[in-house]
Amino acid sequence: MDERTRAILHIDLDAFYASIEQRDHPEYRGKPVIVGGSPDRRGVVATASYEARKFGVHSAMPSRTAQRLCPDAIFLPARFEVYRAVSQQIMTIFRQQTALVEPLSLDEAYLDVTDAVRTLEEAVRLAQEIKQQIWGQTQLTASAGVSYCKFLAKIASDAHKPDGLTVIPQEEASAFLEALPIEKFFGVGKVTTAKLRELGIQTGADLKHMGEERLRDLFGKHGGQLYRYACGVDDRPVEPVRERKSVGKEVTLERDIRDRSEMERILENLALQVERRLAELGIAGKTLRLKVRWSTFELVTRASSREQGFQLAQEMLPILRTLLSELVDGKRAVRLLGVTVSSLVSPNEMRRARQIVMPSLWHDEHVQV
Ligand code: TTP
Numbered sequence: 001m002d003e004r005t006r007a008i009l010h011i012d013l014d015a016f017y018a019s020i021e022q023r024d025h026p027e028y029r030g031k032p033v034i035v036g037g038s039p040d041r042r043g044v045v046a047t048a049s050y051e052a053r054k055f056g057v058h059s060a061m062p063s064r065t066a067q068r069l070c071p072d073a074i075f076l077p078a079r080f081e082v083y084r085a086v087s088q089q090i091m092t093i094f095r096q097q098t099a100l101v102e103p104l105s106l107d108e109a110y111l112d113v114t115d116a117v118r119t120l121e122e123a124v125r126l127a128q129e130i131k132q133q134i135w136g137q138t139q140l141t142a143s144a145g146v147s148y149c150k151f152l153a154k155i156a157s158d159a160h161k162p163d164g165l166t167v168i169p170q171e172e173a174s175a176f177l178e179a180l181p182i183e184k185f186f187g188v189g190k191v192t193t194a195k196l197r198e199l200g201i202q203t204g205a206d207l208k209h210m211g212e213e214r215l216r217d218l219f220g221k222h223g224g225q226l227y228r229y230a231c232g233v234d235d236r237p238v239e240p241v242r243e244r245k246s247v248g249k250e251v252t253l254e255r256d257i258r259d260r261s262e263m264e265r266i267l268e269n270l271a272l273q274v275e276r277r278l279a280e281l282g283i284a285g286k287t288l289r290l291k292v293r294w295s296t297f298e299l300v301t302r303a304s305s306r307e308q309g310f311q312l313a314q315e316m317l318p319i320l321r322t323l324l325s326e327l328v329d330g331k332r333a334v335r336l337l338g339v340t341v342s343s344l345v346s347p348n349e350m351r352r353a354r355q356i357v358m359p360s361l362w363h364d365e366h367v368q369v
């Protein structure tokens with residue numbers, strides 16, 4: 001390979017939780033399967049099999065809505081332990097090819113395979129080989145993207161799902177990006193999309209024409225990054241080990257708000273996302289932190305710790321409400337809200353702590369200190 005050109009793969013399993021359920025329950029194959037919370041208990045969809053997606057069902061949708069769209073869907077609870085075990089299998093397959101593996105979640109990772117290949121064609125062959133190994137060892141399909149940077153590799157893996165393999169060579173990147181709708185650009189959320197649409201910006205070509213300065217004026221640092229992506233420039237390295245110190249979610253609001261009940265609704269949503277991530281990782285945390293950015297951009301945080309830890313949204317919410325009431329006075333408007341759990345511990349440690357702190361929740365015979 002050219003000295004400065006990298007070969008980056010992004011590999012992402014198809015309908016991950018749902019495919020595992022169909023693999024383990026052959027009677028569900030070819031049928032609409034939804035993994036997630038139950039429709040009767042205000043649950044949300046974690047993911048849906050491609051058969052269910054045809055009806056418009058997607059991740060994060062209320063399960064009740066999903067049931068209305070697809071009345072024949074089979075609803076199943078998540079089995080995180082099984083998903084984590086499969087995740088370890090695929091990460092092992094990746095690490096046999098290169099030490100430069102950066103997992104993004106249980107079912108996806110970036111691989112820098114620059115040193116393993118001489119040409120981009122070889123990188124494509126390697127991606128094919130990895131897909132076959134995944135199929136051979138797990139009976140699951142993955143989609144792969146191959147390019148010279150992370151951003152394009154990720155977009156490529158999404159381009160022909162399921163079981164896809166898409167390559168975006170450097171010489172085709174410019175044409176590809178010009179035609180790309182703005183919402184496909186990495187990190188372009190709903191707020192940014194709406195703002196850009198208002199300005200008549202639809203594609204990568206429009207972004208490029210806007211110019212770096214204008215994008216920076218509108219979106220700050222993020223605008224600069226957006227411009228570089230639109231030009232096909234993404235130098236971010238694949239970072240193999242990232243020791244996790246916290247699990248958090250935050251949201252910049254579409255408009256500044258003062259209403260406390262609206263803030264609480266947003267916090268509930270954030271807490272549910274943190275709960276999901278903790279469950280995926282199989283961890284819990286002892287410290288819960290609320291982050292608030294005022295409309296003046298000033299940032300404040302408040303934290304609370306407890307020995308028995310935080311794992312479920314319903315455990316976080318009462319504390320978050322208290323922390324919120326310490327900060328919010330109804331006068332100042334809020335621009336951003338965030339929820340983070342840190343001082344992470346394994347569930348075993350946590351279980352032990354819970355048995356000590358909350359013995360009333362356990363039958364006597366289960367109390368083992
Ligand atoms: P994704 O890779 O985003 O989705 P997917 O693998 O189900 O489908 P595909 O990649 O083919 O589009 O997420 C991986 C898993 O993470 C998914 O199977 C379930 C879980 N998940 C949630 O629990 N909630 C969510 O909102 C999302 C996006 C994913």
Ligand code: MG
Nearest residue numbers: 012013014107
């Ligand atoms: Mg996936």
